Amino acid sequence: MKKAYWIVMIAHAMRRWDFPLIVCVLLLFAAGQVVLMSASPERVETLWGHQALALTALLTAALVPFRWWLRLALPLYLLGVLLLLAVLLFGETTKGATRWLDLGVVRIQPSELMKLAAPMMLAWYFALRRHSLAWWDHVVALMLLAIPAILILKEPDLGTTILVVAAGGFVLFFAGFSWRFIVPLVLVLAVGIGALLVQGDRWCAPGVEWPMLHEYQKQRVCTLLDPHRDPLGKGFHTIQATIAIGSGGAWGKGWREGTQSQLSFVPERHTDFIFAVLAEEFGFFGVALLLSVYTALLLRGAWLAIRSPSWPGMLLGGAVVGTTFVYVFVNVAMVSGMLPVVGVPLPFISYGGTALVTLATGLGLLLSAAAQSAPRGGFSGQRRGI
Amino acid sequence: MPESALGEGSEIARTHRRLWVLVVVMLIGFGLLLGRMYQLQIGEHERFRTLADDNRQAFVPIAPHRGQIFDVRGEALARNVRTYTLELDPAQVKDVEGTIARLSEVVRIEESDHKRFLRQMRDQRGLGSVVIRQHLSDEEVARFVAKKFAFPGVEVQARLIREYPQAEVTAHVVGYLGRINAQEQERLEAEGLTGIYRGTESIGKEGVEAQYERLLHGTPGWELLEVNAAGRAVRLLGRQEAVRGRDLVLTIDARLQRFVLEAFAGRRGAFVALDPRDGGVIAMVSSPSFDPNLFLGGLTQADWERLALSDDKPLFNRALRGTYPPGSTFKPFMAMLGLASGSRQPGQRFDRQGMFEYSGVRLYDRKRNCQSGVDLHRALAFSCNVYFYSLGNELGIDAISAFMEQLGFGRRTGIDLPGEAAGVLPSREWKRQRFNQANQQQWFGGETLSTAIGQGYNAYTPLKMAHALSILVNGGVIRKPHVLAASIDPLTGERVPVAGEVTGFVKLDPAHVDAVLRAMVDGARVGTSARAFAGAAYSLGGKTGTAQVFSLQGRKYDPDATDEDLLDHSWFIAFAPAEEPRIVAAIIVENGGPGGRTAAPLMRQIFDYHFSVAGGKEK
16 A cells, blocks of 8 residues: 555656756757767766766656755755865865865765755745745845855855855845845946946056955956956966857857867866857857757746745745856856856756756756645645745 | 735735746846857857967977087087987877887886876977987887887987086086976066977076076077867978077086096095186086986986985085085185284294183194294194184184175175075174074184184185185185186177176285295195195195084094094195196095195195196196
């Protein structure tokens, strides 16, 4: 009897596997294989392993009932913070950054866990406080987000910090963070970037010190504004990637025919800069196709989040969609010279197992949150305020 | 459960609205990205295509030939010789490791060769081939050429490499080349010189090779190549020849160097000879020496341990960097001060010179010629200590250090070699800075006495002792010692001689100088070094010296009984010929015992050789 119950339960849960969304992911997986076969053929077999693992993670995460996920939020968050503290105290330092923790058996990167644990924690907190929300709940949520963000920024890992802040920020935004704060924040950012673009030459002159920023951070921003300032150093990556994209033209140079990519002018061509390889070899046509698949995936994801039967499901599902969008936008913008080079991969395409599994698990969470029918009393909020 | 102020379900409506905001933002975002792509790939496509095509052209640097180094008679000290190297072009070889494994069956490839190859391939990452093995023998070349068809992308190349034909004889002066390390790379970057070092792996590390790096290096040329998609050069588009570095001619006489090194016979010590007329260094030997050729291909672990850990410190240039108390070779300069200050007259005689008492301590000098009737002449010729104790005591440390500083003691001579040691000229000020505790910082009168006979804190290099003597010989003119005689323009062949540089002048009365030098001539004729120079075919002046290695604390010093490494250092300084000196030299034999017993006879051999065979006659 018991065995049959589980089969029914799982069969029921398998209905959460949203066909259009999974097809989009598989299309991206296929694109990733094609581009990697050109950029770094010797890694393709490993990529298959990563993709199989990621797909398993997505499907499994979708099978887990969403209320179980919410119960996991607080323990995962606390574990994540503890591990981040451990990284700062005993972590392994490579290339000037301390990101890894050696547990003897495996090496783990706790900041990766935070990409999911932080938005889960915030969604759980808002669910808990749903019926007595006050302005200071947003302050508490901000602080819950600030703790891991600061710990990760100290490693230092700017790329991951941005992604964790984005994930948590989306939960705050969907939970109703006041426009009165959002609008000025966006305005300040926009004005700052605009002013930099206009005044860049004067501010970037050597010897000018910027308040609160290190010299290398100033250099990064300045190199972004004008990569030709440092054509053999930091600017080299951006210039060569832009040349690769531009020289691809409308239809591209053909698979494995990209001179920029094949002659090693494109840096990190199998990881963060893989988009440049695709753009050079498949042209504007290929880029448009790729962006269409992303658009389809994210619109489907947004639709699933909107239809989610539970409020925290909407918050978390929306955050997963929004964060994935940030990945795509920041990566493409940085490879094409619109944003400074921060370590953000192109989702589901860039080579790298950890990021791939995290992203796929995120989508699995979204599918779990979007589950239509709720066994055992549903999610209407009668139990523990949910 | 309190009701939310907004009412049940209103937050869901708001979240829905905001999710739609996200959808709009995402659509705008993708629109922006697509717009940027359109701009790059359609709008500016032509420009970027040209840029990508330009990327297919590569500048390949041509390293310049390094200038060669010759001695004063034209003998090669450092030269470039052709050698065969085995090189692999990573762009043309798919399985690099497998190829090397198969190659090792044809030619010998050591583990160190393999490591160097991997390191260099990583550094070069890109164009050009990488060396697997250097110095292929003719047999190995023949063996490889016979099987060449099996190794596409592997070539035998004829290359120039550095060689030091004199090996140990001029090692410390000429120095050696080594691979550019991270620190040197940083310095080149800071000086904006990375461009002229592209294609070059080595840089001067020591001696003339380091001192005159800029002159020797030359200017690289380049080839502009068109590169195909596989990274292989398909067409030569342009070429600029490299300009070779300048050849250098040194003032050093390699034959004399060889003789001196052999005369030392492995004993620790140093010899420096200067031409007082222009400051040129005729010879600079530090014994034992080392073979600089060992450094060229990267020192092996065994060689490194043998050289660096040896108690004899063969890598250490004692002539330039070793500082020793000068012992009695300091007395001619003290005598000069006695005359210059007016406290002593040349003919002024002193009796009861067997003992000097200073605050209850009795210092004895039992030498037969030093008991009574001691004038300056005899005090120098027979090295009478009491004469100088009382002179030092009268003058005081301030007068001594002020005068010796004028002669350049305690300062570098400024020779054109890297790493010269300054030495120590004791003074009140020096002692204050040297020590931390107040009771040690104070200057004691007894210390003036040991300073006056060249012991105590005094410490100078053999180079400085020869230099100081040449100042006396020149009547006070200070010339900067130099090893470079001329450099040769590689394009015109024009020889640019280096003129001796006068860096200062000490006001000395010619009559006083004459008195001191004549006393030194008698020192070699009838005095402390008379036995060593009996029957010499040339005239000379000299002064022996014995530098205390260690305090005997009242025990009597017996050169026959003391352990060898506690024996005093043996000094001799000399100039010749006496009337018109053409060579001024200083020699020290570590733990050689009294100067008259070891150093002076060695100097005799060297001078005999110099005046009979080598450059004793005018060049």
